[in-house]
Amino acid sequence: MASEFPQNHFDLFRLPVRFALDRAALDQNYRALQGEVHPDRYATATSAERLRSAQMAALVNEAYQTLKSPVDRARYLLHLNGVDTQEETNTAMPADFLMRQMEWRETVEDARAAADIAALEKALDDLKREAAEFETQLHTALDEKNDHARAADLVRKLRFLDKVRDETELAIETLET
Amino acid sequence: MALLQISEPGKSAAPHQHRLAVGIDLGTTNSLVATVRSGLAVVLSDEEGHALLPSVVRYLPGGNVTVGLSAQAQQSGDPQNTLVSVKRFMGRGVHDIADIGLYPYRFVDAPGMVQLNTAGGIKNPVEISAEILRALKIRAEKSLNGELAGAVITVPAYFDEAQRQATKDAATLAGINVLRLLNEPTAAAIAYGLDNAAEGVFVIYDLGGGTFDVSVLRLSRGVFEVLATNGDSALGGDDFDRRVFCWMLEKAQLPPVGPEDTRLLLTKAREAKEQLSTRSEAHITGVLSGGDVINLTLDNATFTELTQHLVGKTLAPTRKALRDAGIAIEDVQGVVMVGGATRIPQIQRAVAEFFKQEPLNNLDPDKVVALGAAIQANVLVGNKDETDLLLLDVIPLSLGLETMGGLTEKIIARNSTIPVARAQEFTTFKDGQTAMSIHVAQGERELVSDCRSLARFELRGIPPMAAGAARVRVTFQVDADGLLSVSAREQTSGVEAHVTVKPSYGLGDDEIAAMLQSSFSHAAEDREARALREAQVEADQLLATIRAALEQDGDALLDAAERDALESSMTALQSALASAERDAITHAASALNRASETFAARRMDASIARALTGRKIDDLKV
Known part of the structure; x- marks a missing residue:
């Protein structure tokens, strides 16, 4: 059986x-x-x-x-389709996204230095909104266009955002204790 | 006996028989035992009607031990042999205890878990806790008039691996079959949720004698899902007492005091704190051993000021728990207060202010944990149709491994729902490397030296390969008690190593066995007779369960040959039982267990299919 x-x-x-x-x-x-x-x-x-x-x-x-988790779900879907998202190896990002990245990090760094918890909380909210936008695009790429390359690209971007979010949360925790 | 507990409503899986099960709240200050009687959770009192058993153990010369009120009455007279708040030492080494100078005990300077020198010999926190558990077990068996089938023991949600393991070891030592270690705030949520038919997101704020927990739960039709938990396993009502104690020394301009006076003043401090819950000031009077008289008045404003930072220390973990749960303060349906220390008015005010709503105080904060544990024990032991209660709990702290440069690589993140299993691959970094050392740690910090070290073990016999060619898969598994086991396997050669993590401050299995032996010989109990009785009971239950399962599903899930094989294993166990030889019984029982594995697996698969089809699929598309 x-x-x-x-x-x-x-x-x-x-x-x-x-x-x-x-x-x-x-x-x-x-x-x-x-x-x-x-x-x-x-x-x-x-x-x-x-x-x-x-x-x-x-x-x-x-x-x-x-x-x-949207990013884990997307990665898993890609995995089922035999697509590796290459999150550790492929760190090439478009210039505008890298700029955004640097801006995020600066915002968080400044807020941390100023011990401004409210600013860090706001950064978290903004990150959440940005992530939600990528998730909408993931839906289009995966469910409508079947564009795996684009989806893998979005997963890598979301992974970046996750890292910034972790750093922001850590900064808040450190300031609170 | 689960083969058998999967049953359709209306069908009884196992032969109907009420099993005695209790919930035990092993507290820092007080401990309780509760059970479900005629469908109602009740706390069991002692013969004088006391529900709370003070968590105090006194060792007398000659091996006598007293526990509870009588021990508590002697604590100022005999402070070095009368041990209170021992829960704070569970799974902890001497250097872990920050305020060690404030305890009037004779600590033994030895590696591993703290040990205390008493008139009854050197004792560790596991042995001391076992005395408390034994007293509760005796109380329950007297009151219920029978032997306990098992107990659910509660632990602070923020207890780490070492503290949990120490608690389980203490129960084993007390001769208690542990059905489950249950997190205290989750136990409180069960009692509260079932009583109030609560639905939605609730926060449990649990400030006990020595520990603080905060848990965020979603309650929905009998499912209690913990979204996040946080806390401080060394913060509680005791710390409020100590602040008052230090204030008293300063105010009365006392020189450093001896153990007797320390205990006396700590007791006075606790009484003053308790008075301030209902009054605006407390008078503290007493005579010290040297004849000094203290006569002080502590008002509420001063007390609030003295302990302000302690209240603040509970709010940081509360924020963290909410953030991890992804829950905003406005989404919180209610805040349930648990633990004696939540009677302190300024705690009530701080919590109300933080959550912008009055906390819920309609349960006895001392009893709610034991009541919830009793409800869970009743379900686990199979007395109740369990389909109406499901607990989904989490681990409080991340688990990981040490990697290059002394960094921690997290394998299982904090607030993961248990049970959980996760694997990660590592490789060798030197050519021809044949062993890999694995260091398991718990905590959130980046450097492994800032986390709690749980265990170290080695995977040996890796065939020599070029650096980076070996693929070592390390698997972490956390069971429903929140306890970890780790295994490592080199994928290309199949070399394996496995450890059930015994934290560095834990006790080895041989140490437990030695303590068990001495406690049995102490109680003059016949160990062999007891072991035989246990084996017989287990074998009887196994047979009954498999019989019931066969009746229910045997025809559908087994062919004739499979059924014959299973039945002949059952016959073998029956003959072993008739022989009354323990080894024969355990051998035949494990053979039957193995023989029933396929049947068990098929029953579980069938139940999974049933869960999502038939009766339930219709509900899904609403």
């Missing part, structure tokens, strides 16, 4: 393989799945069952986190 375990994260949650996401369906199916496999359902089970439950629950968590 073959295992019926789904082939990919989208199938696991019975969702179509695409970037646009029905978040309510993802959440609901995630909870339904955890309701079946979570170790709390197997607390007094045999060791073999507890181990399997932990593995399954970890897999369901991993799949949920991947689909929930």
Whole structure:
């Protein structure tokens, strides 16, 4: 008897393989799945069952986190299509994006030096907006134009933004403590 | 026995039998035990009607030990042998304890976890905590009139690996079957959420005697999903007492005081703090051992000033938790206050101001954690149709590895939902390198030296290759108790190494075994008889579970040959049981466990398919 375990994260949650996401369906199916496999359902089970439950629950968590995050979801879709996003190796970026990058970093650096938490919080909001714009473009590239090269490019840009966001959050945390 | 706990509503998976299960809140100041009786969570009191057991252990010469109120009554008279707030030392070394000079104890200077020299010998925090847990176990078994099947033990959400492992070890030492380590704020959320049919995003603000936790949860139809947690595992009501204690020394112009007077003044400080929750000033009077009389008045304004920065120290983690959860203050439906220290009026004010809403105080902040743990224990042990409660908790601190240059590479980020497993590949940096040393650390800082070191192990026997050619895959797994295991495997050769992380300040399995042995011989309990009884109970449960599973799914999921094989393993276990030989029973039980693996896997796959099809698929498209 073959295992019926789904082939990919989208199938696991019975969702179509695409970037646009029905978040309510993802959440609901995630909870339904955890309701079946979570170790709390197997607390007094045999060791073999507890181990399997932990593995399954970890897999369901991993799949949920991947689909929930737009950049991880896009990377995963590209991976399913055999496209490597080359985030470590391909750091070539258009000049205007690099300029934006430097501006972001300067803003954060200045706010940090001035201990201006409000300015850092505003920078976070701006970053979020910028990321949302890239995510809209990802939807177009992946679901409508099937343009993998463009999508991989957007994933790399979002990765840059993530790094700036991490630095900004770290700056806020450091100032708060 | 899960094979069996997956069941459709209305079908009972395992033979119906009520199992005794409790929730235990092992607190810094007080500990409690609760259970679910006739569908209602209740705290179990001692024979005199006291619900709270002071977390105080006194060691007397000759091996006698007292726990609770009677020990507490002696704390000023015998401060060096009467140990309070030992939770602050769990999983900690001497140099981890910042204010060590303020404790009236005889610390032993030794590597590893803190040890204390007492009239009963040298004791570590695990052994001391086990005394408290044992007292609660005895209370519960008397009150429930039977042996406990298991317990859920609560820990501060911000406890790290070493502190969690130490807590679990203490329970093992006390002879308690740990069903789950449950985070205290999550336990409180269960009790609060189920009581109030709460839906939406809630913040649990939990300031106990020695620890502070803040958790952000989304509550939705019986699912308790922790979005983020943060805190400070060395901040609590005790620190407020210490501020008052230092103020008293200064005000009364006292010279440095001895252990007896330290304990006396700390007790006076705690009483003053408690009085200020309902009054505007507190009078502090007492006579020190040298005859000095203290007579002071502490007003609310002074107390507020003295402890202002402590209140501030709780707000930074609160902000972090909200940011990690991606939740704005306006999105918070309610703020539930937990822990005795939240009775302090200025804490109430600070929290109300921060969240722009009055905090919720309609639960007893001392009892809510134990009640939530009892509800969870009742579900875990299988007394309740568990489909109406699901907890999705997170790890509080990131887990990672040391890489080149003493940097930390995070493998699992803080606030990841557990259980979680994640792998990362590393390579060799020298030609012909045949071993790789792996250093596991926990924390958020960039330098590994600023994080807590958890374990070091080596992967050996890598075949010599050019630098960068080996592919070492390191896998981190965190289970539902929040405990970590790490394995490493060289991909091209298949060489493997595996460790269940025993934190550097943890106790080795052999140390635990030695402590168990001495505690059993101490209690004059027949270890062998007990082990046999446990093996028999487990074997009986295993058989019952598999029988029930076969009845339910045997025909659908197994062919005749598979079923025969499983049934002959069952017969083998039954004959072993008849022999009353422990080794034979455990052998036959593990053989049956192995034989049931395929069946278990198929049942789980079937349940997954069922979760998303049939009855539930219709709900999805609303």
